[in-house]
Amino acid sequence: MTRVFISRDMASVALGADAVARAFADAGCEVVRTGSRGLFNVEPLVEVESAEGRIGYGPVTAGDVTAILGGSHPNRIGDVGALPFFAAQQRFTFARCGIVDPLSLADYAAHGGWTGLDIARLAEPQAVVDTVKASGLRGRGGAGFPTGIKWQTVLDAPGGPKYIVCNADEGDSGTFADRMLMEGDPFCLIEGMAIAAHAVRAGHGYIYIRSEYAFAVETMRKAIELSAARIAPFTLEVRVGAGAYVCGEETALLDSIEGKRGQVRAKPPLPALSGLFGRPTVINNVLSLAAVPFILSAGAEAYADVGFGRSRGTMPVQLAGNVKNGGLFEVGFGITLGELVNDVGGGTASGRPVRAVQVGGPLGAYFPPSMFDLPFDYEAFTQAGGLIGHAGITVFDDSVDMAHMARFAMEFCAAESCGKCTPCRIGSTRGVEIMDRIIAARIPEPAPPTARTGTLEKALYSRSPDRIEVSPGAQTALLRDLCDTMKYGSLCALGGFTPYPVLSALDHFPEDFGAPAPIAQAAE
Known part of the structure; x- marks a missing residue:
């Protein structure tokens, strides 16, 4: 057959x-x-x-x-x-995806599965934590905090019980690595969580999955049932989120698991000391935990030998948007943004020139082709005014209007804010209003609305002229001041990161905001 x-x-x-x-x-x-x-x-x-x-x-x-x-x-x-x-890939985390039957224990074991867990359980918890530290593994879902340091804090924390929480609330646009791994190699995530549990002496874990991921929820539940005896005495369960983007923030996620409305908690205390149900808790992203079995089985040095600067190991980069070769590309840190977009991604699907790429989801910065020599590295992106985040890259061709993209960032924040802090809740709403004025000022005499006129254009046309400030400089100065307040005054990254797409659009594409184009771009 x-x-x-x-x-x-x-x-x-x-x-x-x-x-x-x-x-x-x-x-x-x-x-x-x-x-x-x-x-x-x-x-x-x-x-x-x-x-x-x-x-x-x-x-x-x-x-x-x-x-x-x-x-x-x-x-x-x-x-x-x-x-x-x-x-051209270096598949450490996704080596089995597309190769094995995701729900076959025999298939998983035949392709190196459970080796890392067996090695970990023969060692003392501190030795496992030291191995993760030596690997240089950093959080793969946000600011890149060292995973081993987080585990050390939980291991050293007094009291119990302790918990392992996997953040699988993959809500960023253009990202799908968490879903791909949970659907294609669920035992890898389970093994990583079991290793983490041994390392910090935790007894139970939760996988928090967004409700839109019905396939992943079903697959993970079946995989947990099949592997229960293999990971015992550690136990696991799936919790399904209700669709709030803010629950991707770790403390809002904890509130949601506890049955509360997902709202950001003030820090301190850190979740590593007082997290789920007030107990010491490891919270890691799917990709962070799924990298651990390779580190334990191949050794910390094999992982740390790959990468760039302080960014060690591989990153599953997700290419989306207007790109020819959309998909997941796992590679060591250090590859340039241009290589990812042009060589790996093949440029735009439309065939038009690339104008901008957004890295890090809807709250990531926009980068023009003039910055495509930027290495894919946490520190390099920070210095360039951006963030890697979950490593989603969304590509736009030269038909994109960057003022509208900046407005979308503010609108997204206003819709998804948990409402707990004023800079995020009110600042994003004021940001939408400022962007409406900037966009309206670019069109001295808006055409009367028709049946085909968009909602935004109708709203702009309906505003009385005396309420629209036509000076682009005054409005962009106000927008920058607002972004400064949101960046440094917001309680969490939702409000704090919203300025990234707005300010990067302002800096690199000022002509879309009614200002003169940069000299280099104007010459083009």
């Missing part, structure tokens, strides 16, 4: 993978549902087991079964791993 491998990843299913799988099953094939390898323009991807190894075809439809089984399909890829997109 011919064996074929087809992804059950949410993105693959959205592109028709279920229909393709049924067609192969009807043709008498044994169908193994895997995770996605991470290149979405070849999905649905089918790999057929043969004497030469697994031969890939993609993208395919349900009507292509006969041609594929005959070996004559025009979209024959051959060895998928040999494609330039995959051959």
